[in-house]
Amino acid sequence: MPIQAQPDEVKKKSAEIAKEYSASAVADLRAGLDMPKYSTVARYAMTPEAMAVSAQKLAQAYKGGKISAEELNRETALLKRWSSIFDEEAKLGTVGP
Numbered sequence: 001m002p003i004q005a006q007p008d009e010v011k012k013k014s015a016e017i018a019k020e021y022s023a024s025a026v027a028d029l030r031a032g033l034d035m036p037k038y039s040t041v042a043r044y045a046m047t048p049e050a051m052a053v054s055a056q057k058l059a060q061a062y063k064g065g066k067i068s069a070e071e072l073n074r075e076t077a078l079l080k081r082w083s084s085i086f087d088e089e090a091k092l093g094t095v096g097p
Contacts, residue, residue, distance in 0.1 A: 030043065031043070033082065036075060036078055036079055036082065037054075038054045038057035
């Protein structure tokens, strides 16, 4: 007689697989995203705190006339994409790949 999985076990395993898949997808996004110009850390060390430092350096560069408004907008959009990755990682309970 075949052994049948219990519904609770199936749900638990399904949730684990879905979480692993989602975490892998987020890791792929992180791997494919450009690094902010003013980042002080490597890609897989990027955290919300490191991103805040990048944002401060970006603002200083713009105020100091080192970059154009167009570059500021491009870098700001990139920082927002990084922020969305951090949000997804937080939902999954992961930080980085």
